Amino acid sequence: MISLKDLMQPHRIVMMLVFAGIVIWCAIALRWDWIPKYAPLALEGLWATVWILAVSTFFGFMLAVPLGLAQAVGPWYLSIPARTFCTIIRGTPLLLQIWLLYYGLGSLFPQFPWIRSSELWPYLRQAWPYAVLALTLSYAGYEGEVMRGAFSGVAKGQLEAAKSFGMPRFTMFRRIWLPQAVRNVLPTLGGETILQLKATPLVATITVMEIYAVSSRVRADTFIVYEPLLLLALVYMAIAGVIALAFRRLEKG
Amino acid sequence: MTGLFELLGLGASAELLSLSGWGGNLLRGLANSLQIAFGAFGLGLVIGLFGAYGKLYGGKVTRDLLAIYTTVIRAVPELVLILILYYVGSDIINKISEAMGGGRVEINGVAAGIWVLGVVQGAYATEVLRGAIKAVPVGQIEAAKSYGMPAFMIMRRVTIPAMMSFAVPGLANLWLIATKDTALLAVVGFNELTLETRQAASSTRAYFTFFLAAGFLYLMVTLCSGAVFARVEKWARRGQPSLKGGAR
Numbered sequence: 259m260i261s262l263k264d265l266m267q268p269h270r271i272v273m274m275l276v277f278a279g280i281v282i283w284c285a286i287a288l289r290w291d292w293i294p295k296y297a298p299l300a301l302e303g304l305w306a307t308v309w310i311l312a313v314s315t316f317f318g319f320m321l322a323v324p325l326g327l328a329q330a331v332g333p334w335y336l337s338i339p340a341r342t343f344c345t346i347i348r349g350t351p352l353l354l355q356i357w358l359l360y361y362g363l364g365s366l367f368p369q370f371p372w373i374r375s376s377e378l379w380p381y382l383r384q385a386w387p388y389a390v391l392a393l394t395l396s397y398a399g400y401e402g403e404v405m406r407g408a409f410s411g412v413a414k415g416q417l418e419a420a421k422s423f424g425m426p427r428f429t430m431f432r433r434i435w436l437p438q439a440v441r442n443v444l445p446t447l448g449g450e451t452i453l454q455l456k457a458t459p460l461v462a463t464i465t466v467m468e469i470y471a472v473s474s475r476v477r478a479d480t481f482i483v484y485e486p487l488l489l490l491a492l493v494y495m496a497i498a499g500v501i502a503l504a505f506r507r508l509e510k511g
Numbered sequence: 512m513t514g515l516f517e518l519l520g521l522g523a524s525a526e527l528l529s530l531s532g533w534g535g536n537l538l539r540g541l542a543n544s545l546q547i548a549f550g551a552f553g554l555g556l557v558i559g560l561f562g563a564y565g566k567l568y569g570g571k572v573t574r575d576l577l578a579i580y581t582t583v584i585r586a587v588p589e590l591v592l593i594l595i596l597y598y599v600g601s602d603i604i605n606k607i608s609e610a611m612g613g614g615r616v617e618i619n620g621v622a623a624g625i626w627v628l629g630v631v632q633g634a635y636a637t638e639v640l641r642g643a644i645k646a647v648p649v650g651q652i653e654a655a656k657s658y659g660m661p662a663f664m665i666m667r668r669v670t671i672p673a674m675m676s677f678a679v680p681g682l683a684n685l686w687l688i689a690t691k692d693t694a695l696l697a698v699v700g701f702n703e704l705t706l707e708t709r710q711a712a713s714s715t716r717a718y719f720t721f722f723l724a725a726g727f728l729y730l731m732v733t734l735c736s737g738a739v740f741a742r743v744e745k746w747a748r749r750g751q752p753s754l755k756g757g758a759r
Contacts, residue, residue, distance in 0.1 A: 269575070346726070348687075350726045351729060354708070354722060354725055355726075361712060456587070460590065463698060487591060491583075491587045495583065495586045
């Protein structure tokens with residue numbers, strides 16, 4: 259972190275004054291009168307963004323662990339499908355994956371009467387399950403690759419020691435292999451989670467109402483271009499900052 | 512055999528994807544995508560080289576400004592940056608054109624895409640190249656200086672060749688990001704591969720056929736680039752001890 263002494267250098271003080279000037283100019287010269295009207299919608303959107311991010315990273319990571327394990331030590335009939343999955347996810351744009359799931363599956367499901375009559379149908383007709391699914395698979399694909407490296411990076415001696423204690427394989431995995439692997443890649447995971455945050459606005463293209471979609475709505479309704487976008491950028495920077503801080507705490511603790 | 516072919520609906524798919532049908536549109540979209548990816552990657556390299564030199568050797572203010580640039584660009588979603596840069600770019604060009612007495616200008620999609628993605632790529636390239644330049648042993652650059660080489664010649668003859676092997680893996684990653692980020696331009700209505708695919712899919716209702724075909728094209732680009740960059744890395748590492756299977 260930057261200490262106070264670092265901040266108090268002459269050139270930085272001048273830069274901060276300039277920056278403060280820009281902020282004041284923005285506050286006075288630009289139009290912000292739309293904020294009260296759209297604030298409730300924006301809060302809902304913010305919640306949707308955070309919710310999608312949290313759910314997709316959680317389930318994505320749950321999927322990434324077996325994917326990484328299969329690639330690192332699995333037999334060929336597990337490692338080849340896992341590697342293929344990761345290559346495909348990492349080799350195609352996320353936007354295409356989202357559209358494939360939403361439009362592709364969305365056009366396929368109604369053809370089956372038993373799906374239409376099932377209890378899941380009210381959910382399958384909405385957009386967010388596809389958004390969460392696409393983002394989860396994407397995170398799993400990228401993290402599967404990271405976890406592969408992490409699992410093979412744990413020192414062999416540690417695992418051999420656990421084995422010689424007569425530890426059952428699952429206990430060994432839970433107590434020694436997984437914790438060490440995760441700790442080694444925590445900085446990478448932090449960066450990847452910020453990348454995942456930056457991927458969430460893509461789900462606005464399939465009508466999920468998250469914070470980016472709210473700013474687009476403001477732009478379309480009021481023809482104000484820059485103000486919602488600037489505020490949106492600030493919101494994303496704030497969330498990214500929170501994620502970075504959280505991972506720094508995790509790394510220390 | 513043909514019965515099975517028809518059963519799977521492959522006949523219809525093949526017809527849809529033929530070059531005279533929508534397949535041609537997809538390939539045109541791919542060409543557009545690649546063009547933008549090349550341009551953005553190139554622009555990103557130029558910005559990145561200047562940025563890396565600025566961050567390493569620049570004055571205090573330059574360094575702080577570059578730190579702000581790379582931090583902001585890497586914390587804000589590409590989609591938001593694309594919209595901001597797109598509007599800013601077209602506003603500036605229109606202002607200039609009006610000041611020079613011209614009317615509003617229609618902005619070329621390829622140029623806009625290159626400008627927008629290039630600025631984004633530049634931030635990442637700055638970090639990659641800065642790391643690579645820092646990995647070059649200081650003694651080599653000092654030796655070049657003591658020979659009285661001018662700064663630009665040092666960069667051309669010593670720093671860049673020596674840093675290549677460190678920079679290539681990161682740059683390969685950036686190139687892949689560039690090819691995939693071109694898909695985001697679909698959101699601002701530029702006719703690259705993803706948007707062409709969506710248009711083809713929604714007018715024929717054959718969503719799976721087209722999205723899978725486009726996915727295949729992207730995957731081919733990725734895999735081919737992977738092979739090319741493996742060659743480039745081998746070339747950049749020539750004369751250096753191999754890392755593979757070496758003594759640990």
